[in-house]
Amino acid sequence: MNIQHQRGQQYESQTQRGQGQGGPPNQQAQQNQTATPPISSSSSVWDKFEKGDKIGEGTYGLVYHARSKETGGRYAIKQFKGGREGDGVSPTAIREIMLLREMHHPNIVKLESAYINRAEPSLWLAFEYAEYDLYEMIKFHRDHKENTRDNPFGLMPQYIVKTVMWHLLNGLSYMHQHWVVHRDLKPSNVLVMGEDSAVAPHQHGCVKIADFGLARIFQSPARPLSDNGVVVTIWYRAPELLLGARHYTRAVDVWAAGCIFAELLTLKPLFQGQERKTPGNVFQADQLDKIFRVLGHPSIKTWPELEVLPHWVENTDNVRVKRPEWSGTGLHTAVLEAMRGAAPSWAQGHVPQECVPPREAIDLMHRMLDFNPSTRATAEECLRHEWFRQEPKPGPNVFRLPGASTPLVRYPRRPMSLDRVPPGAPGGGGGGGPGDGGAGGGLPPPPGPPGGGRPGGGPGGPGGGVRGSSQAAAMLAQSGPQGKRRRMENVPGFR
Numbered sequence: 001m002n003i004q005h006q007r008g009q010q011y012e013s014q015t016q017r018g019q020g021q022g023g024p025p026n027q028q029a030q031q032n033q034t035a036t037p038p039i040s041s042s043s044s045v046w047d048k049f050e051k052g053d054k055i056g057e058g059t060y061g062l063v064y065h066a067r068s069k070e071t072g073g074r075y076a077i078k079q080f081k082g083g084r085e086g087d088g089v090s091p092t093a094i095r096e097i098m099l100l101r102e103m104h105h106p107n108i109v110k111l112e113s114a115y116i117n118r119a120e121p122s123l124w125l126a127f128e129y130a131e132y133d134l135y136e137m138i139k140f141h142r143d144h145k146e147n148t149r150d151n152p153f154g155l156m157p158q159y160i161v162k163t164v165m166w167h168l169l170n171g172l173s174y175m176h177q178h179w180v181v182h183r184d185l186k187p188s189n190v191l192v193m194g195e196d197s198a199v200a201p202h203q204h205g206c207v208k209i210a211d212f213g214l215a216r217i218f219q220s221p222a223r224p225l226s227d228n229g230v231v232v233t234i235w236y237r238a239p240e241l242l243l244g245a246r247h248y249t250r251a252v253d254v255w256a257a258g259c260i261f262a263e264l265l266t267l268k269p270l271f272q273g274q275e276r277k278t279p280g281n282v283f284q285a286d287q288l289d290k291i292f293r294v295l296g297h298p299s300i301k302t303w304p305e306l307e308v309l310p311h312w313v314e315n316t317d318n319v320r321v322k323r324p325e326w327s328g329t330g331l332h333t334a335v336l337e338a339m340r341g342a343a344p345s346w347a348q349g350h351v352p353q354e355c356v357p358p359r360e361a362i363d364l365m366h367r368m369l370d371f372n373p374s375t376r377a378t379a380e381e382c383l384r385h386e387w388f389r390q391e392p393k394p395g396p397n398v399f400r401l402p403g404a405s406t407p408l409v410r411y412p413r414r415p416m417s418l419d420r421v422p423p424g425a426p427g428g429g430g431g432g433g434p435g436d437g438g439a440g441g442g443l444p445p446p447p448g449p450p451g452g453g454r455p456g457g458g459p460g461g462p463g464g465g466v467r468g469s470s471q472a473a474a475m476l477a478q479s480g481p482q483g484k485r486r487r488m489e490n491v492p493g494f495r
Contacts, residue, residue, distance in 0.1 A: 045077060045115045045124040055414070060092060060213060065129065074129040074198050075112060080122065089116070089123050096212045097125065099180060106203075107171030109191060109210040130208055131194030132411055134164065134187035134260065140411055142267045142342065154267075155339070155355055157408045159392040159401060161264045164190075165382075166394035167207030168257055172379035175209070176250040184214040185256035186233045187263060192398055194413065205397030218249050234287050235259065235269045239298070240373050242288050243319070244310035251373035254382070258368030262331075265357055266338035270294065285317045289326075295369065296328025303372040331369070332362050360387035 049066040056063035061081040067074055080093045100111035110128045117123075141154050168190060175182060182189075191208040193199050238255035240248055262270035271294070273287030292298075298306060306312050311319055329337070339351050364385045367377035377385075388394055392401065399407040 044117065045079075045126070048115075049075065049077060049126070051077075060090070066126075072198075076127045076129045078125040078127065080124070089121055092213045093123050093125075095215065099212050099215050103175065103178065103180065105171060105174040107167045107207055107209060108174065109208040127210075128193075128208075129198075130191035130210075131196070131413055132192040134190045134192070134264070137192065137411055138187060138263060138267055140409075156264055156267070159395070160398055160408060161261075162388065162392065163205075163394040163398045164192075164207055164264060165257070165261055166388060167398070168209065168260070169379045169382045171207070171209040172250075172253055172257060173383060175215075176253070176379055179217050179219065180215055181218050181250050182209065182212065182215050182253050182256075184211060184233065185209070185253055185260065186236050187260055190260065195397075195399060195407070196413075202396075205399040207398060234273060234275045234284060235271055237284070237287065238373065239288065239291060239371055240305075240309065242284050242291075243306070243312050244283075245305075246310075248373065250378070251376045254368050254376055254379060255373075257379070257382075258365055261365055261368065262335060262338075265361070266335055267342045268338055270334065270338070283311050283316045283319075285319070288319065292323075292326040292328070294329055294331065294334045295371065297322040297326040298371045305372070305374070331365055335362065335365075358387070358390065360385070360390060363387070 048069060050069055052065035052067065054062055055065050055076065060078075062079045064077045064079065065074070066077045080090060097111065097114050100109070104110075109130070112126045112128060114126070115124045138156070141156050144154055172182070189209070189211040191210050193203045193206045193208065195204045236256035236259045238248070238252040241252060259270055271287060271290040273284065273290045275287070276282045276284055300306050310316075315321075335357060336351055339355065364377075364382060364387045367385070368382060370376040395402045399409065399411075401408070
């Protein structure tokens with residue numbers, strides 16, 4: 001029996017039990033514990049890695065494709081931009097390292113090592129390399145729909161959609177069980193491992209949640225997190241955030257995952273609002289309008305906490321006044337209309353019955369896109385949903401059915417060259433989404449980071465960076481499960 005078939009049987013057993021990948025979350029944590037990534041002091045990370053193309057760029061810095069000079073393994077190297085003189089290493093970077101050093105799960109990107117140059121100071125993170133991201137996979141289907149008559153509308157196969165969501169929710173369930181909220185889920189931050197020989201067979205087609213620069217520890221009872229700044233790219237931002245909530249939890253990640261679910265089915269964002277660029281937590285009226293047009297206007301009866309949300313209390317832009325266009329078309333209708341809008345010219349707007357998502361898929365989406373965060377499904381509850389127990393069942397490899405010799409879709413690999421850029425030289429190449437694993441060319445779809453990006457030390461950093469990389473190195477060097485929360489709370493603006 002081959003590896004893919006064995007893993008497929010394991011997944012079938014797990015979906016029947018309604019459990020996440022590898023068993024219950026606490027059991028997963030024990031099974032997936034690995035050595036803590038080392039923190040090294042180095043004059044240059046390129047002493048250890050051969051630099052390839054630049055595959056991502058953002059407010060935080062750059063991401064390069066690289067190869068280990070010692071093992072030949074492929075990595076994504078995230079280089080943080082230096083701040084102002086004396087600022088030291090950004091709290092955003094420190095938080096990301098401290099979180100990823102504590103989390104070990106197959107659906108969370110693995111931080112292999114970190115390198116600090118004390119003289120500059122500067123910081124590099126070495127991540128496992130992922131070939132793809134969801135943004136590029138969705139874009140591939142959208143761009144090639146005219147040539148896929150054997151796959152109506154060029155839609156993503158249901159098996160791929162279901163397996164992506166199963167992996168994504170597994171990763172979220174693990175994070176939330178460990179009191180971590182991501183706060184920036186979007187397609188370009190969800191990576192997928194390739195199937196080349198450099199990737200271990202059990203990792204082929206495995207989904208990885210990446211980019212933890214905005215992630216935080218949350219607590220029960222909830223503590224205010226709104227002072228950390230604007231979070232979650234606008235198209236995936238939960239309504240409680242749009243209405244100015246000060247206390248929010250893991251439910252914001254589930255909403256974002258529900259938006260990703262709809263986008264996998266329709267190849268376009270479900271709530272595609274226009275972002276107001278005014279600095280600060282400005283009221284995003286157009287984004288709420290897009291949500292209300294589909295889901296209807298919320299009420300105090302179904303969402304009692306509305307009465308304390310700032311923009312609702314202040315009736316900003318008359319948000320409390322129901323308009324005729326806010327009656328709500330419903331998710332099922334909205335998804336079908338999006339499919340018609342994405343149809344190739346030869347289909348003439350007709351949606352074949354085999355392309356219509358099953359009732360159970362829409363029901364799961366409804367539960368993930370519940371207005372009320374208190375009644376919104378948790379990631380663990382989503383994994384127990386009936387949809388995952390229906391054929392085709394999710395598998396271990398996004399690209400192929402268990403036991404299959406060929407992938408369902410051949411996504412193009414990003415062209416890479418480790419020869420054109422010599423070690424130590426500025427990276428060449430172009431484009432790329434900002435995911436940690438370096439998977440995905442092209443910019444993420446929404447316009448820019450929310451709220452004007454991450455100036456200085458990031459949204460949670462009240463005063464620039466952690467001064468001096470010696471202090472940063474000392475903080476990062478702490479280890480051991482007992483000190484986990486204490487170490488994280490020592491980081492300025494962590495919560």
